[in-house]
Amino acid sequence: MEALKGVRILDMSHVQAGPTCSQLLAWMGADVIKFENPAGDATRGQLRDVPNADSLYFTMLNCNKRSITVNMKSAEGKQVFVDLLKECHILMENFGPGVLDRFGFTWEKIHEINPKIVMGSIKGFGSSGPYSDFKAYENVAQAMGGAMSTTGVPEGPPFVTGAQIGDSGTGLHLAIGLLAALRQAEKTGQGQYVEVAMMDGVMNLCRVKFRDHQRLTRQSLSEFSVPTHQGMGAVPRAGNDSGGGQLGNAIRCKPGGPNDFLYIVVQEAVWEGLANLIGPALGMPGLAADPKFAKIADRRKNQAEMWEIIGEFALKHTKRELMAILNPLDVPCGPIMSTEDLANDEHVRGRDMWVELDHPQRGKWFNVGMPIKLSASPAVIKRSPTLGEHTDEVLRQVLGYDEAKIGALKQAGAFSAPPKKAA
Ligand SMILES: CC(C)(COP(=O)(O)OP(=O)(O)OC[C@H]1O[C@@H](n2cnc3c(N)ncnc32)[C@H](O)[C@@H]1OP(=O)(O)O)[C@@H](O)C(=O)NCCC(=O)NCCS
Numbered sequence: 001m002e003a004l005k006g007v008r009i010l011d012m013s014h015v016q017a018g019p020t021c022s023q024l025l026a027w028m029g030a031d032v033i034k035f036e037n038p039a040g041d042a043t044r045g046q047l048r049d050v051p052n053a054d055s056l057y058f059t060m061l062n063c064n065k066r067s068i069t070v071n072m073k074s075a076e077g078k079q080v081f082v083d084l085l086k087e088c089h090i091l092m093e094n095f096g097p098g099v100l101d102r103f104g105f106t107w108e109k110i111h112e113i114n115p116k117i118v119m120g121s122i123k124g125f126g127s128s129g130p131y132s133d134f135k136a137y138e139n140v141a142q143a144m145g146g147a148m149s150t151t152g153v154p155e156g157p158p159f160v161t162g163a164q165i166g167d168s169g170t171g172l173h174l175a176i177g178l179l180a181a182l183r184q185a186e187k188t189g190q191g192q193y194v195e196v197a198m199m200d201g202v203m204n205l206c207r208v209k210f211r212d213h214q215r216l217t218r219q220s221l222s223e224f225s226v227p228t229h230q231g232m233g234a235v236p237r238a239g240n241d242s243g244g245g246q247l248g249n250a251i252r253c254k255p256g257g258p259n260d261f262l263y264i265v266v267q268e269a270v271w272e273g274l275a276n277l278i279g280p281a282l283g284m285p286g287l288a289a290d291p292k293f294a295k296i297a298d299r300r301k302n303q304a305e306m307w308e309i310i311g312e313f314a315l316k317h318t319k320r321e322l323m324a325i326l327n328p329l330d331v332p333c334g335p336i337m338s339t340e341d342l343a344n345d346e347h348v349r350g351r352d353m354w355v356e357l358d359h360p361q362r363g364k365w366f367n368v369g370m371p372i373k374l375s376a377s378p379a380v381i382k383r384s385p386t387l388g389e390h391t392d393e394v395l396r397q398v399l400g401y402d403e404a405k406i407g408a409l410k411q412a413g414a415f416s417a418p419p420k421k422a423a
Pocket residue numbers: 014015016017018035036037038070071072073094095096097099102122123124134135136137138167198
């Protein structure tokens with residue numbers, strides 16, 4: 001049985017941050033009703049690769065959901081919303097600040113309509129504090145949550161990361177909050193408001209950078225490859241440093257293409273084995289015991305030279321060859337995998353992390369699979385819905401509306417955008 005079978009979610013979320021959360025919950029078996037404005041989630045039309053088909057931006061974030069369109073700017077649409085609120089366990093949204101309030105539905109009002117419902121909101125900066133009125137996208141959150149200032153090299157500009165920690169990362173945080181609040185509501189009969197601010201989520205993911213921030217008040221950061229000193233204030237960008245107690249770096253391999261790198265962690269325990277392998281191969285038989293590198297404190301001090309030596313060895317091998325050489329020595333390492341590498345990787349396919357789906361508008365396409373594996377409830381991934389595909393089904397099945405009522409609501413414009421005024 002699916003883990004969240006019987007949980008119904010009214011999902012007003014759009015773009016990326018909310019939909020990643022509700023897609024995960026749908027993959028765990030929740031009945032997610034994607035409640036869209038009649039024009040649809042804007043991502044349906046964004047970055048289109050197939051004319052007139054829902055974009056991959058949309059299809060990859062909205063699997064296993066049902067879509068219903070409702071015009072919240074009409075009285076009839078609002079009534080449908082109220083009826084749905086009474087039939088759902090979770091309501092979620094990630095509108096800009098105040099949108100739901102402007103529709104007339106504050107959390108207090110929603111709680112009054114259905115005291116047991118859990119409401120989840122993602123905002124750029126939350127509902128309190130000087131930034132609370134601002135909208136946010138992924139990179140705004142990365143900029144303001146500490147990720148950008150700590151990514152890159154000191155002499156270069158701050159960089160965003162490819163991983164969508166602002167949007168998808170916040171979606172994960174929300175999923176955790178919703179499930180906790182749902183459990184509490186099941187016990188107490190009382191729902192609550194769950195808020196996750198993207199900036200807070202990014203700060204949470206940058207936790208170890210704040211560890212270093214506080215260490216800097218007392219000491220320099222001896223494991224950093226870039227200069228640091230006590231009292232310098234902000235944590236500097238440190239390239240591909242490991243970020244932990246062990247030394248790590250991305251080392252260039254043969255034949256020198258943009259992703260021909262192996263990330264190697266010179267864990268304290270593996271130094272001797274590693275040095276005994278590469279030292280003799282480079283005419284340095286005494287490398288393991290060399291006082292410049294023998295102890296971790298010395299390797300930290302002389303890490304530039306250590307990486308140069310490892311780099312010279314690495315250039316003789318491809319990243320895969322080097323991985324095969326280092327794995328038996330228990331050296332933690334991983335090739336830098338391109339999207340092309342991953343889409344064709346046997347391990348990835350074997351773990352259902354690159355899943356082929358069909359879609360009525362776009363034909364065959366792939367989605368990244370479900371990363372959370374439940375042993376008794378494996379996810380079955382189904383394509384995303386077309387706009388309003390399940391409007392009638394949801395009205396009939398969830399709300400018990402009859403054909404006459406549905407027809408009258410349609411006539412009144414509850415499910416469609418008002419006609420455009422003539423210019
Ligand atoms: C992402 C974001 C910047 C997009 O901004 P936006 O495109 O202006 O969208 P908003 O959420 O502010 O507004 C949605 C609009 O659609 C309207 N709308 C939404 N659902 C509707 C419905 N069912 N019927 C009628 N109108 C609807 C809203 O009323 C609002 O219009 P208004 O400004 O006239 O009130 C903004 O939603 C945001 O900051 N969200 C919170 C942070 C977040 O999640 N960001 C990451 C997104 S991946």
